[in-house]
Amino acid sequence: MTQPTSARTILKARGLSKHYGGVVALDSVDMDLHEGEVLAVVGDNGAGKSTLIKVLTGAISKTAGTVEMYGQEVQINTPTDAKAAGMETVYQDLALVNELSITKNMYLGRELLRKDFTGRLFGALDFARMDTEVRALFQKLDIRIVDIYREAAAFSGGQRQAVALAKTVMFGKRIAILDEPTAALGVRESQMAMNLVRSLKDHGLSVIMITHNMQHVMNYCDRVMVLRLGRLAAVRDVKDVDGDTLVGLITGTTEDKAA
Amino acid sequence: MSDMSQNSSTQVSTPAPVGRSIDLLKHQFQQIWQVLAALVLIYLVFFVLSEPFRSLDTLLSIFGQASILAILACGTTVVLISGGLDLSVGSIFAVVGVIVGIALAEYQLPAPVAVLIGLGAGALLGALNGTVQVLTGVPAFIVTLGGLTAYKGMAEILASGRDLSRFPDSFQVLGSGYLVPMLIMFGVALLTGLFLTKxxxxxxxxxxxxxxxxxxxxxxxxxxxxxxxxxxxxxLAATAAILEIAKLNFAMPSRGQSYELFAIAAVVIGGTSLFGGRGGVGKTLIGMLIMQTIIVGLSYLGVSTSVQRIAIGIIIIAAVYWDVWRRSSR
Known part of the structure; x- marks a missing residue:
C-alpha cells in the first residue's frame, strides 16, 4: 500500500468483528482513512460492507476491535457517540423520516432551541433560525429545494439524497460515511449526488463511501477497499487499479498480491 | 423520465421565505378541512332529520359530553403519533378517580391537593406502561392490555368497602355545567397542540x-x-377522571370502561394515523365531536344504544380504511 506521506491518518480501525451467534458477518477488518480522501468500500452482497459501517458508527455493537481517531482511541457505542466524534452517516433507506419536513429532518436530534425561557424550560424550537440556516446551506450547495417545510415524502429520491448529504455538510466535523448514496437514483440524479459527495471533500470532510458502481469508484474516489465474505480482501489506490481487476477482487477470481 | 420532470419542477420555483406562516396555515387547513366538512355535514343531517336536535342546548350537550373524553383523547393522540398504543388509559381513569375520591372523601384533603395527587398517580401509571415496554421489549398492545386489567383490579381493591361520594363544593366546581369542562378541554388541547408542534x-x-x-x-x-x-x-387520563368524578360527585372503579376505545376511535376518525408519524389534537377534537354528534343525533332519532355502538364500530373501520388507503396512494 503506497500512500503519500503527507496524508494524515484521521481514522484507524483494527480488528473490527461482528458475530451474530455463530455467523461471522465481519471478520477482523482493519481500515485506515486519510484526511481529505474519498475511500470507497466495495464488495459483493453479504460481504460485510453495511456491517462495517454500522459497527464503525455505533448503529450496532461490535464483537471486537478498536477505533482510533488522530491516534486517540475512541469508544463509539451509539450513533450519538459517533456524532460527537465528528462522524456523520447517511444510511441507505434510513436517511430521512418521511413524515417530517425538510428542515425538521435536517435538524432531527440536534434541533436549535429558542434562546428565551421557552427554549430553556420547554425545549421550544427555533424554526426561524433553522429555516434560515437550511436555506443558506442549500444555496451554498446549489440544492434547489424551496418548500423546506413540506414533508420529505413529497420529494424525489435525488432530492432526498441531496438533503441527506447536506446534513453531513451541516454537522459532519471530520468524517462523512455514505451507504450507497446513489442506490435507487436515476443517471442524472446520481450525477447530482456524486457532485455533492465531491463537494463534501471541499468542505474539509474525509469520506467513506459504500458503492456498487465501479464508474463512481474510478471517477470520484482516491482509494478503494474490497471486502469479501466479511474479510478485507484488498486495499488499493484507485489510480493503480482498473475496473476488471476490481471486479476480480470482489468476486475472488483475482487474489490480492499486495496483501 | 420522472427524474427529468422532478428536476425541472424544482428549478423553476423561486425562494419565498416570507410566505412561511401563511403557507403553514394553508397547509394545516388543507389537512383539517375534510374532517371539519364531515362534522358540519353530519350535524346538518341530524339538524334536518330531528326537530329537537336543532336547539342550542343540544349543541352544548354535544360539547359537554365530548369534553371529558376529548381530554383523554388528546393524550391518546400523542401516544398514537409516536407510534405507540395505550389500551390502559380507561383503567388509569378508574384508578385516578378512586384515588382522588379517597383523598377527598376519606382523608378530607383540600381539593387542589387531591387534584395534584390524582394527576401524579396518572402520570406515574402512564410512565410505568412506557417503562415496562422499553425495558422488556414486549409490544405496546400486550403491555397496555395487561395494564388495562391490572389497573382495573387496583381500582377495585382501593375502592372496596369505601363510600367515595359527596365531595366538597370547591372540587365539584371542576365538573359543573358544560362551560368549565369545555374550557378545560380547550386549554388541554391548546397545550397539547403547542407541545406537539413547538x-x-x-x-x-x-x-x-x-x-x-x-x-x-x-x-x-x-x-x-x-x-x-x-x-x-x-x-391526561387523570385530568379527565378528575373532571368526571367532580361532575358525578362520586367515584367508582367501573368508570372509564372502554374509554380507551372511544379515545382511539375519535383520534382515528379525526385523521391521526394509527401507524404513527402524522396527526394532531385539532383533528382529535373534531373526531370526538363527530362521534358525539352521531351518538346524540341517533338517540334523538330514537335509535337504541346498541345500534349506536354498531354505527360507531363501522365508522371506526371506515376511518382506518381511509387512513390505509391514503397511505398506499402516496
Missing part, C-alpha cells in the same frame, strides 16, 4: 412514529421519549 420532545413524537430507526440513528433518545409520551397519556 417543542423538541413533541417533534420527536412524529419522528419516532414516522421511522423509529431513523430517529434512533439521528441521535434521538427513543426509549426515554417514549416513556414521556405514555406519561402524558396517563396525565
Amino acid at each position: 417543542t423538541r420532545l413533541g417533534n420527536h413524537a412524529f419522528a419516532i412514529g414516522g421511522n423509529e430507526e431513523v430517529a434512533r440513528l439521528s441521535g434521538v433518545n427513543v426509549r426515554k421519549s417514549r416513556i414521556y409520551y405514555y406519561m402524558i397519556g396517563g396525565l
Whole structure:
C-alpha cells in the first residue's frame, strides 16, 4: 500500500468483528482513512460492507476491535457517540423520516432551541433560525429545494439524497460515511449526488463511501477497499487499479498480491 | 423520465421565505378541512332529520359530553403519533378517580391537593406502561392490555368497602355545567397542540412514529421519549377522571370502561394515523365531536344504544380504511 506521506491518518480501525451467534458477518477488518480522501468500500452482497459501517458508527455493537481517531482511541457505542466524534452517516433507506419536513429532518436530534425561557424550560424550537440556516446551506450547495417545510415524502429520491448529504455538510466535523448514496437514483440524479459527495471533500470532510458502481469508484474516489465474505480482501489506490481487476477482487477470481 | 420532470419542477420555483406562516396555515387547513366538512355535514343531517336536535342546548350537550373524553383523547393522540398504543388509559381513569375520591372523601384533603395527587398517580401509571415496554421489549398492545386489567383490579381493591361520594363544593366546581369542562378541554388541547408542534420532545413524537430507526440513528433518545409520551397519556387520563368524578360527585372503579376505545376511535376518525408519524389534537377534537354528534343525533332519532355502538364500530373501520388507503396512494 503506497500512500503519500503527507496524508494524515484521521481514522484507524483494527480488528473490527461482528458475530451474530455463530455467523461471522465481519471478520477482523482493519481500515485506515486519510484526511481529505474519498475511500470507497466495495464488495459483493453479504460481504460485510453495511456491517462495517454500522459497527464503525455505533448503529450496532461490535464483537471486537478498536477505533482510533488522530491516534486517540475512541469508544463509539451509539450513533450519538459517533456524532460527537465528528462522524456523520447517511444510511441507505434510513436517511430521512418521511413524515417530517425538510428542515425538521435536517435538524432531527440536534434541533436549535429558542434562546428565551421557552427554549430553556420547554425545549421550544427555533424554526426561524433553522429555516434560515437550511436555506443558506442549500444555496451554498446549489440544492434547489424551496418548500423546506413540506414533508420529505413529497420529494424525489435525488432530492432526498441531496438533503441527506447536506446534513453531513451541516454537522459532519471530520468524517462523512455514505451507504450507497446513489442506490435507487436515476443517471442524472446520481450525477447530482456524486457532485455533492465531491463537494463534501471541499468542505474539509474525509469520506467513506459504500458503492456498487465501479464508474463512481474510478471517477470520484482516491482509494478503494474490497471486502469479501466479511474479510478485507484488498486495499488499493484507485489510480493503480482498473475496473476488471476490481471486479476480480470482489468476486475472488483475482487474489490480492499486495496483501 | 420522472427524474427529468422532478428536476425541472424544482428549478423553476423561486425562494419565498416570507410566505412561511401563511403557507403553514394553508397547509394545516388543507389537512383539517375534510374532517371539519364531515362534522358540519353530519350535524346538518341530524339538524334536518330531528326537530329537537336543532336547539342550542343540544349543541352544548354535544360539547359537554365530548369534553371529558376529548381530554383523554388528546393524550391518546400523542401516544398514537409516536407510534405507540395505550389500551390502559380507561383503567388509569378508574384508578385516578378512586384515588382522588379517597383523598377527598376519606382523608378530607383540600381539593387542589387531591387534584395534584390524582394527576401524579396518572402520570406515574402512564410512565410505568412506557417503562415496562422499553425495558422488556414486549409490544405496546400486550403491555397496555395487561395494564388495562391490572389497573382495573387496583381500582377495585382501593375502592372496596369505601363510600367515595359527596365531595366538597370547591372540587365539584371542576365538573359543573358544560362551560368549565369545555374550557378545560380547550386549554388541554391548546397545550397539547403547542407541545406537539413547538417543542423538541413533541417533534420527536412524529419522528419516532414516522421511522423509529431513523430517529434512533439521528441521535434521538427513543426509549426515554417514549416513556414521556405514555406519561402524558396517563396525565391526561387523570385530568379527565378528575373532571368526571367532580361532575358525578362520586367515584367508582367501573368508570372509564372502554374509554380507551372511544379515545382511539375519535383520534382515528379525526385523521391521526394509527401507524404513527402524522396527526394532531385539532383533528382529535373534531373526531370526538363527530362521534358525539352521531351518538346524540341517533338517540334523538330514537335509535337504541346498541345500534349506536354498531354505527360507531363501522365508522371506526371506515376511518382506518381511509387512513390505509391514503397511505398506499402516496
